[in-house]
Amino acid sequence: GENVEQHPSTLSVQEGDSAVIKCTYSDSASNYFPWYKQELGKGPQLIIDIRSNVGEKKDQRIAVTLNKTAKHFSLHITETQPEDSAVYFCAPNNDMRFGAGTRLTVKP
Amino acid sequence: EAGVAQSPRYKIIEKRQSVAFWCNPISGHATLYWYQQILGQGPKLLIQFQNNGVVDDSQLPKDRFSAERLKGVDSTLKIQPAKLEDSAVYLCASSFTGGAYEQYFGPGTRLTVT
Numbered sequence: 001g002e003n004v005e006q007h008p009s010t011l012s013v014q015e016g017d018s019a020v021i022k023c024t025y026s027d028s029a030s031n032y033f034p035w036y037k038q039e040l041g042k043g044p045q046l047i048i049d050i051r052s053n054v055g056e057k058k059d060q061r062i063a064v065t066l067n068k069t070a071k072h073f074s075l076h077i078t079e080t081q082p083e084d085s086a087v088y089f090c091a092p093n094n095d096m097r098f099g100a101g102t103r104l105t106v107k108p
Numbered sequence: 109e110a111g112v113a114q115s116p117r118y119k120i121i122e123k124r125q126s127v128a129f130w131c132n133p134i135s136g137h138a139t140l141y142w143y144q145q146i147l148g149q150g151p152k153l154l155i156q157f158q159n160n161g162v163v164d165d166s167q168l169p170k171d172r173f174s175a176e177r178l179k180g181v182d183s184t185l186k187i188q189p190a191k192l193e194d195s196a197v198y199l200c201a202s203s204f205t206g207g208a209y210e211q212y213f214g215p216g217t218r219l220t221v222t
Contacts, residue, residue: 031206031208032207033208036211041215041217042213042215042216043112043199043201043213043214043215044151044209044211044213045213046211046212049210051208085131088149089151091189093207095207096141096153096156096164097141097153098152099149099150100149100150101148101149101150
């Protein structure tokens with residue numbers, strides 16, 4: 001099975017700054033790389049995903065980059081806003097093994 | 109499009125009692141997942157169904173947990189008897205099919221075992 005590590009476990013930024021969260025995986029056969037956002041009292045929600053034939057994908061302020069050689073992918077959030085405060089999870093290959101999560105706090 | 113429905117939203121029981129959770133996935137989704145999320149951790153897969161067949165239940169504590177998916181639609185997860193360490197949020201998710209497809213999560217059921 002997949003070993004998944006997320007870093008950092010907590011991240012605090014000032015509103016307007018950028019945030020980067022990294023996910024490292026072990027299974028070189030992984031081909032799907034999603035990021036989920038979980039707000040308090042809610043289930044996780046997909047915010048962006050990337051497939052193995054693409055190196056980068058962008059959706060407004062959110063981007064995901066993939067380095068298959070090094071077996072990691074990263075979530076980038078630019079111009080952070082207070083509503084970005086949440087816990088973010090990676091789940092490489094949708095293998096149902098989620099990372100431990102990164103708690104992002106955006107200070108107004 | 110209606111989302112994944114779960115009930116109840118909250119449940120408090122004493123240890124050794126039994127409890128059941130219900131999930132109604134998004135219409136047309138063949139794959140259904142049950143996760144356990146302990147406070148401060150990522151979701152941990154308990155069981156995955158494809159239609160009404162079990163794909164993966166390797167992390168389901170089968171001595172006390174059971175799950176079924178009737179007619180490939182609704183699903184129930186049962187714990188009998190409950191232990192203190194079962195206190196967690198139980199999340200149900202569904203997807204069009206297994207693998208590289210978005211999972212849609214329900215709001216979860218928060219279980220407290222006293």
